[in-house]
Amino acid sequence: MGEKVLMKGNEAVAASAVRAGCRYYFGYPITPQTEVAAYMSKIMPKIGGTFLQAESEIAAINMLYGAGAAGARAMTSSSSPGISLKGEGISYMAGADLPGVILNVERGGPGLGSIQPSQQDYWQATRAMGHGDSRHIVYAPNTVQEMADLVYLAFDKADEYLMPVVLLADGLLGQMMEPVELPPEKTEFPEKPWATTGHHNKRPHNVANSLYLQADKLEAKLRERYARYEQIEKTEQRSEAFMVDDADIVVVAFGASARIARSAVVSARAQGIKAGLLRPITLWPFPNDSLEATVPQAKAYLSVEMNMGQMVDDVRLAVHDAHPVRFYGRTGGVIPAPGEVLDAIAKLAQEVGA
Amino acid sequence: MPKDYSKDLKIIFAGFGGQGLLFAGKIVAQAGLLDGKEVSWLPSYGPEMRGGTCNCSVTVSTDPVGSPLVVEPDVVVAMNQPSVYKFIDAVVPGGLMIVDSTLVPDIPERDDIAIVKVPSTQLADEAGFKQLANVILTGKLYAETKFCSKDAIDAALTKIIPARKAKLLEPNQKALAMGMDL
Structure with missing residues:
Protein backbone atom coordinates (compact mmCIF):
# COMPACT_ATOMS: atom_id res chain seq x y z
CA MET A 1 0.00 0.00 0.00
CA GLU A 236 -21.59 0.33 -15.40
CA GLN A 237 -24.04 1.65 -12.77
CA ARG A 238 -22.23 2.53 -9.57
CA SER A 239 -23.57 3.78 -6.27
CA GLU A 240 -22.91 3.64 -2.55
CA ALA A 241 -25.59 2.83 0.01
CA PHE A 242 -25.27 4.14 3.57
CA MET A 243 -27.83 2.97 6.18
CA VAL A 244 -30.33 2.38 3.39
CA ASP A 245 -31.47 -1.16 4.23
CA ASP A 246 -34.08 -0.18 6.83
CA ALA A 247 -34.48 3.46 5.79
CA ASP A 248 -37.89 5.14 5.62
CA ILE A 249 -36.39 8.29 4.18
CA VAL A 250 -33.85 7.67 1.45
CA VAL A 251 -31.73 10.72 0.76
CA VAL A 252 -30.24 10.73 -2.74
CA ALA A 253 -27.19 12.92 -3.20
CA PHE A 254 -23.97 12.85 -5.19
CA GLY A 255 -20.58 14.54 -4.99
CA ALA A 256 -20.00 17.23 -2.37
CA SER A 257 -23.66 17.39 -1.35
CA ALA A 258 -23.54 13.67 -0.53
CA ARG A 259 -20.94 14.42 2.15
CA ILE A 260 -23.27 16.95 3.74
CA ALA A 261 -26.26 14.64 3.34
CA ARG A 262 -24.32 11.84 5.04
CA SER A 263 -23.76 13.99 8.14
CA ALA A 264 -27.47 14.89 8.12
CA VAL A 265 -28.43 11.21 7.88
CA VAL A 266 -26.27 10.38 10.90
CA SER A 267 -27.93 13.20 12.86
CA ALA A 268 -31.40 12.07 11.74
CA ARG A 269 -30.68 8.54 13.01
CA ALA A 270 -29.62 10.03 16.34
CA GLN A 271 -33.08 11.64 16.49
CA GLY A 272 -34.76 8.31 15.78
CA ILE A 273 -35.58 9.00 12.12
CA LYS A 274 -34.72 6.04 9.93
CA ALA A 275 -32.84 7.86 7.20
CA GLY A 276 -30.33 6.50 4.72
CA LEU A 277 -28.20 7.80 1.87
CA LEU A 278 -28.07 6.41 -1.64
CA ARG A 279 -25.17 8.08 -3.42
CA PRO A 280 -24.97 7.83 -7.21
CA ILE A 281 -21.33 7.48 -8.25
CA THR A 282 -22.27 7.24 -11.91
CA LEU A 283 -24.75 9.94 -12.92
CA TRP A 284 -25.00 8.31 -16.34
CA PRO A 285 -25.73 5.50 -16.26
CA PHE A 286 -27.95 6.51 -13.33
CA PRO A 287 -27.98 3.81 -10.61
CA ASN A 288 -31.58 2.85 -11.32
CA ASP A 289 -31.13 -0.71 -10.05
CA SER A 290 -29.96 0.21 -6.55
CA LEU A 291 -32.62 2.92 -6.25
CA GLU A 292 -35.37 0.61 -7.44
CA ALA A 293 -34.28 -1.91 -4.82
CA THR A 294 -35.16 0.58 -2.07
CA VAL A 295 -38.81 0.92 -3.15
CA PRO A 296 -40.28 -1.89 -0.99
CA GLN A 297 -38.81 -0.42 2.21
CA ALA A 298 -38.73 3.35 1.63
CA LYS A 299 -41.54 5.77 2.37
CA ALA A 300 -40.12 8.86 0.68
CA TYR A 301 -37.06 10.20 -1.12
CA LEU A 302 -35.19 13.45 -0.67
CA SER A 303 -32.88 14.60 -3.44
CA VAL A 304 -30.21 16.88 -1.99
CA GLU A 305 -28.27 18.91 -4.52
CA MET A 306 -26.31 22.11 -4.98
CA ASN A 307 -28.66 23.29 -7.73
CA MET A 308 -32.41 23.80 -8.12
CA GLY A 309 -33.31 20.11 -8.28
CA GLN A 310 -31.91 18.77 -11.51
CA MET A 311 -31.65 15.13 -10.33
CA VAL A 312 -35.22 14.90 -9.02
CA ASP A 313 -36.66 13.59 -12.31
CA ASP A 314 -34.05 10.84 -12.48
CA VAL A 315 -34.93 9.71 -8.95
CA ARG A 316 -38.65 9.75 -9.79
CA LEU A 317 -38.03 7.63 -12.89
CA ALA A 318 -35.80 5.21 -10.98
CA VAL A 319 -38.40 4.59 -8.26
CA HIS A 320 -41.34 4.79 -10.71
CA ASP A 321 -42.96 7.50 -8.55
CA ALA A 322 -43.80 4.77 -6.03
CA HIS A 323 -43.26 7.25 -3.17
CA PRO A 324 -43.00 11.04 -2.86
CA VAL A 325 -39.72 12.46 -4.16
CA ARG A 326 -38.87 15.82 -2.60
CA PHE A 327 -35.97 18.18 -3.03
CA TYR A 328 -33.71 20.23 -0.81
CA GLY A 329 -30.84 22.27 -2.18
CA ARG A 330 -28.87 25.47 -2.27
CA THR A 331 -27.58 26.95 -5.47
CA GLY A 332 -25.42 29.58 -7.11
CA GLY A 333 -22.34 28.54 -5.14
CA VAL A 334 -23.93 28.31 -1.68
CA ILE A 335 -23.03 25.14 0.23
CA PRO A 336 -25.89 23.70 2.32
CA ALA A 337 -25.21 23.18 6.03
CA PRO A 338 -25.88 19.70 7.47
CA GLY A 339 -28.49 21.25 9.79
CA GLU A 340 -30.55 22.51 6.85
CA VAL A 341 -30.58 19.06 5.29
CA LEU A 342 -31.49 17.52 8.64
CA ASP A 343 -34.48 19.88 8.90
CA ALA A 344 -35.61 18.84 5.41
CA ILE A 345 -35.32 15.16 6.38
CA ALA A 346 -37.28 15.72 9.60
CA LYS A 347 -40.01 17.63 7.75
CA LEU A 348 -40.36 14.89 5.17
CA ALA A 349 -40.40 12.19 7.87
CA GLN A 350 -43.27 14.00 9.55
CA GLU A 351 -45.13 14.39 6.26
CA VAL A 352 -45.03 10.68 5.46
CA GLY A 353 -45.38 9.49 9.05
CA ALA A 354 -41.92 7.93 9.25
CA MET B 1 -17.21 17.97 30.60
CA PRO B 2 -14.86 19.56 28.06
CA LYS B 3 -14.93 18.11 24.56
CA ASP B 4 -12.29 15.53 23.69
CA TYR B 5 -10.58 17.23 20.77
CA SER B 6 -8.52 14.16 20.00
CA LYS B 7 -11.76 12.58 18.69
CA ASP B 8 -13.09 15.51 16.72
CA LEU B 9 -11.92 19.04 16.14
CA LYS B 10 -13.35 21.62 13.76
CA ILE B 11 -11.30 24.77 13.27
CA ILE B 12 -11.47 27.97 11.27
CA PHE B 13 -8.22 29.85 10.69
CA ALA B 14 -8.99 33.41 9.64
CA GLY B 15 -7.11 36.60 8.91
CA PHE B 16 -5.56 38.52 6.02
CA GLY B 17 -4.15 36.85 2.93
CA GLY B 18 -0.40 36.41 3.42
CA GLN B 19 -0.46 35.73 7.16
CA GLY B 20 0.00 32.02 6.59
CA LEU B 21 -3.41 30.87 7.74
CA LEU B 22 -3.73 28.25 5.01
CA PHE B 23 -0.29 26.98 5.99
CA ALA B 24 -1.29 26.80 9.66
CA GLY B 25 -4.32 24.78 8.59
CA LYS B 26 -2.08 22.45 6.64
CA ILE B 27 0.08 21.79 9.72
CA VAL B 28 -3.02 20.73 11.64
CA ALA B 29 -4.42 18.58 8.81
CA GLN B 30 -1.06 16.92 8.22
CA ALA B 31 -0.65 16.21 11.95
CA GLY B 32 -4.07 14.57 11.99
CA LEU B 33 -3.17 12.48 8.96
CA LEU B 34 0.05 11.32 10.62
CA ASP B 35 -2.03 10.18 13.60
CA GLY B 36 -4.19 8.13 11.24
CA LYS B 37 -7.24 10.38 11.55
CA GLU B 38 -9.74 11.53 8.95
CA VAL B 39 -8.91 15.08 7.95
CA SER B 40 -10.08 17.78 5.57
CA TRP B 41 -8.77 21.22 4.70
CA LEU B 42 -10.80 23.70 2.70
CA PRO B 43 -9.66 27.21 1.79
CA SER B 44 -11.99 30.08 1.11
CA TYR B 45 -11.28 30.96 -2.48
CA GLY B 46 -13.70 33.78 -3.04
CA PRO B 47 -12.80 37.22 -4.36
CA GLU B 48 -12.21 38.30 -0.75
CA MET B 49 -8.80 36.62 -0.92
CA ARG B 50 -7.37 39.42 -3.01
CA GLY B 51 -5.99 41.77 -0.39
CA GLY B 52 -8.86 41.05 1.97
CA THR B 53 -9.68 38.43 4.52
CA CYS B 54 -8.96 34.79 3.98
CA ASN B 55 -9.83 31.70 5.94
CA CYS B 56 -9.69 27.95 5.89
CA SER B 57 -11.72 25.20 7.48
CA VAL B 58 -9.93 22.22 8.98
CA THR B 59 -11.50 19.11 10.45
CA VAL B 60 -9.57 16.36 12.26
CA SER B 61 -11.73 13.47 13.36
CA THR B 62 -11.86 9.78 14.08
CA ASP B 63 -15.00 9.64 11.88
CA PRO B 64 -15.28 10.33 8.14
CA VAL B 65 -15.59 14.06 7.48
CA GLY B 66 -18.95 15.17 6.10
CA SER B 67 -18.97 18.76 4.96
CA PRO B 68 -15.41 20.10 4.89
CA LEU B 69 -16.87 23.58 5.31
CA VAL B 70 -16.79 24.33 9.05
CA VAL B 71 -19.82 26.38 10.08
CA GLU B 72 -19.83 25.56 13.81
CA PRO B 73 -16.17 25.69 14.81
CA ASP B 74 -14.85 24.31 18.08
CA VAL B 75 -11.93 26.66 17.67
CA VAL B 76 -11.34 29.85 15.71
CA VAL B 77 -7.80 31.12 15.27
CA ALA B 78 -8.12 34.77 14.27
CA MET B 79 -5.36 37.05 13.08
CA ASN B 80 -7.21 40.23 12.24
CA GLN B 81 -10.04 42.36 13.56
CA PRO B 82 -12.62 41.58 10.82
CA SER B 83 -12.16 37.84 11.42
CA VAL B 84 -12.84 38.19 15.14
CA TYR B 85 -16.05 40.10 14.43
CA LYS B 86 -17.05 37.65 11.70
CA PHE B 87 -16.46 34.39 13.56
CA ILE B 88 -16.76 34.99 17.31
CA ASP B 89 -20.46 34.20 17.37
CA ALA B 90 -19.94 31.04 15.32
CA VAL B 91 -17.77 29.34 17.98
CA VAL B 92 -19.75 26.58 19.69
CA PRO B 93 -20.48 27.05 23.41
CA GLY B 94 -17.57 25.65 25.38
CA GLY B 95 -15.31 26.30 22.43
CA LEU B 96 -12.22 28.40 22.05
CA MET B 97 -11.04 31.48 20.23
CA ILE B 98 -7.32 32.11 19.87
CA VAL B 99 -6.55 35.67 18.87
CA ASP B 100 -3.40 37.44 17.75
CA SER B 101 -3.72 40.26 20.27
CA THR B 102 -0.97 42.31 18.62
CA LEU B 103 -3.24 42.83 15.63
CA VAL B 104 -6.69 42.69 17.21
CA PRO B 105 -7.51 45.58 19.56
CA ASP B 106 -11.15 44.73 20.21
CA ILE B 107 -12.46 41.35 21.26
CA PRO B 108 -16.24 41.24 21.94
CA GLU B 109 -17.19 39.48 25.16
CA ARG B 110 -18.56 35.96 25.26
CA ASP B 111 -18.63 34.22 28.61
CA ASP B 112 -19.49 30.76 27.25
CA ILE B 113 -16.25 30.29 25.32
CA ALA B 114 -12.58 30.59 26.26
CA ILE B 115 -10.73 33.47 24.62
CA VAL B 116 -6.98 33.08 24.52
CA LYS B 117 -5.04 36.21 23.64
CA VAL B 118 -1.57 35.68 22.28
CA PRO B 119 0.52 38.65 21.09
CA SER B 120 1.93 36.35 18.44
CA THR B 121 2.98 38.93 15.86
CA GLN B 122 4.93 40.80 18.54
CA LEU B 123 6.43 37.57 19.91
CA ALA B 124 7.44 36.48 16.42
CA ASP B 125 9.09 39.82 15.67
CA GLU B 126 10.97 39.82 18.99
CA ALA B 127 12.21 36.28 18.51
CA GLY B 128 13.31 36.99 14.95
CA PHE B 129 10.65 34.70 13.46
CA LYS B 130 9.30 37.25 11.06
CA GLN B 131 6.07 35.94 9.48
CA LEU B 132 5.74 33.01 11.88
CA ALA B 133 3.01 34.40 14.12
CA ASN B 134 0.74 31.82 12.45
CA VAL B 135 2.95 28.94 13.62
CA ILE B 136 3.16 30.31 17.17
CA LEU B 137 -0.65 30.34 17.26
CA THR B 138 -0.70 26.79 15.92
CA GLY B 139 1.56 25.74 18.79
CA LYS B 140 -0.84 27.38 21.21
CA LEU B 141 -3.75 25.63 19.50
CA TYR B 142 -2.02 22.30 20.06
CA ALA B 143 -1.33 23.11 23.72
CA GLU B 144 -4.97 24.08 24.34
CA THR B 145 -6.63 21.19 22.51
CA LYS B 146 -4.13 18.28 22.34
CA PHE B 147 -5.97 17.23 19.17
CA CYS B 148 -3.07 15.03 18.06
CA SER B 149 0.09 13.49 19.44
CA LYS B 150 3.13 15.70 20.00
CA ASP B 151 5.12 13.52 17.60
CA ALA B 152 2.55 14.05 14.88
CA ILE B 153 2.51 17.82 15.05
CA ASP B 154 6.29 17.99 15.13
CA ALA B 155 6.56 15.64 12.17
CA ALA B 156 3.86 17.55 10.30
CA LEU B 157 6.16 20.53 9.83
CA THR B 158 8.84 18.35 8.31
CA LYS B 159 6.27 16.87 5.93
CA ILE B 160 4.83 20.08 4.62
CA ILE B 161 7.92 22.24 4.35
CA PRO B 162 9.36 21.22 0.98
CA ALA B 163 12.99 20.15 0.75
CA ARG B 164 13.86 23.23 -1.32
CA LYS B 165 12.76 25.38 1.61
CA ALA B 166 14.56 23.28 4.26
CA LYS B 167 16.14 26.34 5.82
CA LEU B 168 12.70 27.40 7.01
CA LEU B 169 12.22 24.22 9.02
CA GLU B 170 14.21 25.22 12.09
CA PRO B 171 12.55 28.61 12.69
CA ASN B 172 9.15 26.97 12.16
CA GLN B 173 9.99 24.31 14.74
CA LYS B 174 11.09 26.96 17.21
CA ALA B 175 7.97 29.04 16.62
CA LEU B 176 5.75 25.98 17.11
CA ALA B 177 7.55 25.10 20.37
CA MET B 178 7.26 28.69 21.54
CA GLY B 179 3.50 28.60 21.01
CA MET B 180 3.21 25.34 22.91
CA ASP B 181 5.08 26.75 25.91
CA LEU B 182 3.09 29.98 26.25
Missing part, protein backbone atom coordinates in the same frame (compact mmCIF):
# COMPACT_ATOMS: atom_id res chain seq x y z
CA GLY A 2 1.23 3.44 -0.90
CA GLU A 3 1.56 6.28 1.54
CA LYS A 4 -1.39 8.57 2.10
CA VAL A 5 -0.57 12.13 1.20
CA LEU A 6 -2.46 15.35 1.71
CA MET A 7 -3.52 16.75 -1.66
CA LYS A 8 -6.07 19.08 -3.17
CA GLY A 9 -8.71 17.36 -5.28
CA ASN A 10 -7.48 19.18 -8.37
CA GLU A 11 -3.92 17.98 -7.79
CA ALA A 12 -4.96 14.42 -6.99
CA VAL A 13 -7.01 14.17 -10.17
CA ALA A 14 -4.03 15.36 -12.24
CA ALA A 15 -1.55 13.07 -10.49
CA SER A 16 -3.84 10.09 -10.90
CA ALA A 17 -4.52 10.86 -14.58
CA VAL A 18 -0.79 10.74 -15.22
CA ARG A 19 -0.62 7.36 -13.47
CA ALA A 20 -3.46 6.18 -15.70
CA GLY A 21 -1.24 6.89 -18.68
CA CYS A 22 -2.41 10.38 -19.58
CA ARG A 23 0.43 12.03 -21.50
CA TYR A 24 -1.45 14.88 -23.15
CA TYR A 25 -3.27 17.61 -21.30
CA PHE A 26 -4.94 20.56 -23.02
CA GLY A 27 -6.55 23.29 -20.98
CA TYR A 28 -7.30 26.90 -20.36
CA PRO A 29 -7.27 28.46 -16.88
CA ILE A 30 -10.50 29.03 -15.00
CA THR A 31 -11.33 29.06 -11.27
CA PRO A 32 -11.79 26.69 -9.44
CA GLN A 33 -9.84 24.09 -11.44
CA THR A 34 -6.62 25.84 -12.43
CA GLU A 35 -4.50 23.64 -10.14
CA VAL A 36 -5.10 20.78 -12.59
CA ALA A 37 -3.39 22.73 -15.36
CA ALA A 38 -0.68 23.95 -12.97
CA TYR A 39 0.13 20.39 -11.91
CA MET A 40 0.16 19.15 -15.51
CA SER A 41 2.40 22.01 -16.64
CA LYS A 42 5.00 20.94 -14.08
CA ILE A 43 4.89 17.19 -14.59
CA MET A 44 4.35 16.68 -18.32
CA PRO A 45 7.72 18.02 -19.49
CA LYS A 46 9.46 15.72 -17.00
CA ILE A 47 7.80 12.51 -18.24
CA GLY A 48 7.86 13.11 -21.97
CA GLY A 49 4.25 14.23 -22.08
CA THR A 50 2.67 17.37 -23.42
CA PHE A 51 1.07 20.17 -21.48
CA LEU A 52 -0.53 22.69 -23.76
CA GLN A 53 -2.31 25.82 -22.64
CA ALA A 54 -4.67 26.30 -25.53
CA GLU A 55 -5.84 29.68 -26.81
CA SER A 56 -9.38 28.80 -25.73
CA GLU A 57 -11.53 26.00 -24.34
CA ILE A 58 -12.74 25.27 -27.87
CA ALA A 59 -9.20 24.77 -29.06
CA ALA A 60 -8.44 22.54 -26.08
CA ILE A 61 -11.34 20.17 -26.72
CA ASN A 62 -10.43 19.88 -30.38
CA MET A 63 -6.88 19.00 -29.37
CA LEU A 64 -8.42 16.28 -27.19
CA TYR A 65 -10.29 15.05 -30.27
CA GLY A 66 -7.02 14.90 -32.18
CA ALA A 67 -5.06 13.17 -29.42
CA GLY A 68 -7.89 10.68 -28.89
CA ALA A 69 -8.01 9.93 -32.62
CA ALA A 70 -4.26 9.29 -32.59
CA GLY A 71 -4.75 6.73 -29.81
CA ALA A 72 -3.25 8.74 -26.94
CA ARG A 73 -4.58 8.93 -23.43
CA ALA A 74 -5.49 12.58 -23.10
CA MET A 75 -7.48 14.87 -20.88
CA THR A 76 -8.91 18.35 -20.64
CA SER A 77 -10.44 20.13 -17.68
CA SER A 78 -12.40 23.27 -17.09
CA SER A 79 -15.18 24.72 -14.98
CA SER A 80 -18.79 25.27 -15.95
CA PRO A 81 -18.63 28.20 -18.44
CA GLY A 82 -15.57 26.64 -20.06
CA ILE A 83 -17.28 23.25 -20.32
CA SER A 84 -20.15 24.87 -22.22
CA LEU A 85 -17.62 26.08 -24.77
CA LYS A 86 -16.36 22.52 -25.18
CA GLY A 87 -19.82 21.23 -26.09
CA GLU A 88 -19.28 21.20 -29.83
CA GLY A 89 -16.02 19.27 -29.59
CA ILE A 90 -17.47 16.74 -27.14
CA SER A 91 -20.31 16.05 -29.56
CA TYR A 92 -17.78 15.56 -32.38
CA MET A 93 -15.84 13.09 -30.21
CA ALA A 94 -19.04 11.15 -29.49
CA GLY A 95 -19.83 11.17 -33.20
CA ALA A 96 -16.41 9.85 -34.11
CA ASP A 97 -16.32 7.27 -31.27
CA LEU A 98 -13.20 8.78 -29.71
CA PRO A 99 -12.01 8.26 -26.13
CA GLY A 100 -10.98 11.17 -23.92
CA VAL A 101 -11.45 12.36 -20.36
CA ILE A 102 -13.15 15.64 -19.51
CA LEU A 103 -13.16 17.06 -15.98
CA ASN A 104 -15.69 19.68 -14.94
CA VAL A 105 -14.97 21.32 -11.57
CA GLU A 106 -18.34 23.04 -11.39
CA ARG A 107 -19.00 26.58 -10.22
CA GLY A 108 -22.17 28.63 -9.97
CA GLY A 109 -24.09 29.42 -13.15
CA PRO A 110 -25.64 30.17 -15.53
CA GLY A 111 -23.41 32.47 -17.53
CA LEU A 112 -20.23 33.47 -15.74
CA GLY A 113 -22.15 32.84 -12.51
CA SER A 114 -19.97 32.65 -9.41
CA ILE A 115 -16.68 30.96 -8.65
CA GLN A 116 -18.01 29.00 -5.66
CA PRO A 117 -18.90 25.28 -5.75
CA SER A 118 -22.12 24.14 -7.42
CA GLN A 119 -23.70 21.09 -9.04
CA GLN A 120 -25.63 23.09 -11.59
CA ASP A 121 -24.26 21.23 -14.60
CA TYR A 122 -26.01 17.94 -13.81
CA TRP A 123 -28.40 18.27 -16.72
CA GLN A 124 -25.63 19.29 -19.07
CA ALA A 125 -23.43 16.37 -18.01
CA THR A 126 -26.12 13.70 -18.07
CA ARG A 127 -28.33 14.89 -20.92
CA ALA A 128 -26.42 16.87 -23.49
CA MET A 129 -22.76 17.79 -23.30
CA GLY A 130 -23.26 18.63 -26.97
CA HIS A 131 -25.83 18.19 -29.72
CA GLY A 132 -27.10 14.97 -31.28
CA ASP A 133 -28.01 11.58 -29.82
CA SER A 134 -25.06 10.85 -27.58
CA ARG A 135 -24.22 9.59 -24.14
CA HIS A 136 -21.15 9.89 -21.93
CA ILE A 137 -20.32 8.02 -18.78
CA VAL A 138 -20.41 10.59 -15.97
CA TYR A 139 -18.59 9.93 -12.70
CA ALA A 140 -19.35 12.00 -9.60
CA PRO A 141 -16.55 11.72 -7.00
CA ASN A 142 -17.26 12.82 -3.42
CA THR A 143 -13.80 12.64 -1.86
CA VAL A 144 -10.31 13.55 -2.97
CA GLN A 145 -9.60 9.81 -2.99
CA GLU A 146 -12.46 9.26 -5.43
CA MET A 147 -11.23 12.15 -7.59
CA ALA A 148 -8.07 10.07 -8.01
CA ASP A 149 -9.77 6.67 -8.32
CA LEU A 150 -12.49 7.70 -10.75
CA VAL A 151 -10.29 9.62 -13.15
CA TYR A 152 -8.07 6.54 -13.23
CA LEU A 153 -11.08 4.42 -14.10
CA ALA A 154 -12.36 7.00 -16.60
CA PHE A 155 -9.39 6.48 -18.90
CA ASP A 156 -10.04 2.73 -19.02
CA LYS A 157 -13.76 3.15 -19.65
CA ALA A 158 -13.17 5.76 -22.37
CA ASP A 159 -10.93 3.28 -24.19
CA GLU A 160 -13.24 0.34 -23.54
CA TYR A 161 -16.39 2.02 -24.87
CA LEU A 162 -14.75 4.51 -27.25
CA MET A 163 -16.43 7.57 -25.85
CA PRO A 164 -15.62 10.74 -23.97
CA VAL A 165 -15.97 10.15 -20.23
CA VAL A 166 -16.86 13.00 -17.91
CA LEU A 167 -15.79 13.53 -14.31
CA LEU A 168 -18.27 15.89 -12.68
CA ALA A 169 -16.74 17.49 -9.58
CA ASP A 170 -17.20 20.90 -8.01
CA GLY A 171 -15.16 23.68 -6.47
CA LEU A 172 -15.38 22.13 -3.02
CA LEU A 173 -13.81 18.85 -4.12
CA GLY A 174 -11.30 20.60 -6.34
CA GLN A 175 -10.06 22.99 -3.67
CA MET A 176 -10.19 20.85 -0.53
CA MET A 177 -7.29 18.75 0.72
CA GLU A 178 -7.75 15.26 2.08
CA PRO A 179 -5.50 12.25 2.50
CA VAL A 180 -5.22 10.32 -0.74
CA GLU A 181 -3.42 7.19 -1.82
CA LEU A 182 -2.56 7.46 -5.47
CA PRO A 183 -3.09 4.41 -7.71
CA PRO A 184 -0.11 2.62 -9.24
CA GLU A 185 1.45 3.68 -12.53
CA LYS A 186 -0.34 1.85 -15.34
CA THR A 187 1.92 -0.04 -17.72
CA GLU A 188 -0.49 -1.97 -19.93
CA PHE A 189 -2.84 -0.29 -22.32
CA PRO A 190 -5.41 -1.59 -24.79
CA GLU A 191 -4.51 -1.94 -28.45
CA LYS A 192 -6.05 0.72 -30.67
CA PRO A 193 -6.06 -0.66 -34.20
CA TRP A 194 -8.55 2.05 -35.20
CA ALA A 195 -6.20 4.92 -34.29
CA THR A 196 -5.06 7.34 -36.98
CA THR A 197 -1.37 6.81 -36.38
CA GLY A 198 -0.01 6.50 -39.92
CA HIS A 199 0.02 3.13 -41.71
CA HIS A 200 2.97 3.07 -44.14
CA ASN A 201 0.66 1.38 -46.69
CA LYS A 202 0.54 -1.76 -44.52
CA ARG A 203 -3.19 -1.50 -43.80
CA PRO A 204 -6.19 0.47 -45.05
CA HIS A 205 -6.15 3.97 -43.61
CA ASN A 206 -8.19 4.82 -40.52
CA VAL A 207 -10.55 7.75 -40.40
CA ALA A 208 -11.85 9.69 -37.40
CA ASN A 209 -14.93 11.54 -38.54
CA SER A 210 -18.43 12.40 -37.36
CA LEU A 211 -19.89 13.39 -40.74
CA TYR A 212 -22.32 11.04 -42.50
CA LEU A 213 -23.88 12.56 -45.59
CA GLN A 214 -26.29 9.65 -46.02
CA ALA A 215 -28.89 9.67 -43.27
CA ASP A 216 -29.49 5.91 -43.31
CA LYS A 217 -25.80 5.25 -42.69
CA LEU A 218 -25.82 7.68 -39.76
CA GLU A 219 -28.93 6.02 -38.38
CA ALA A 220 -27.27 2.60 -38.58
CA LYS A 221 -24.18 3.99 -36.83
CA LEU A 222 -26.32 5.51 -34.09
CA ARG A 223 -28.19 2.26 -33.53
CA GLU A 224 -24.87 0.45 -33.21
CA ARG A 225 -23.67 3.08 -30.74
CA TYR A 226 -26.90 2.85 -28.74
CA ALA A 227 -26.43 -0.89 -28.36
CA ARG A 228 -23.17 0.01 -26.65
CA TYR A 229 -24.94 2.59 -24.47
CA GLU A 230 -27.48 -0.06 -23.48
CA GLN A 231 -24.65 -2.35 -22.44
CA ILE A 232 -23.18 0.46 -20.32
CA GLU A 233 -26.53 1.08 -18.64
CA LYS A 234 -26.62 -2.60 -17.67
CA THR A 235 -23.07 -3.00 -16.44
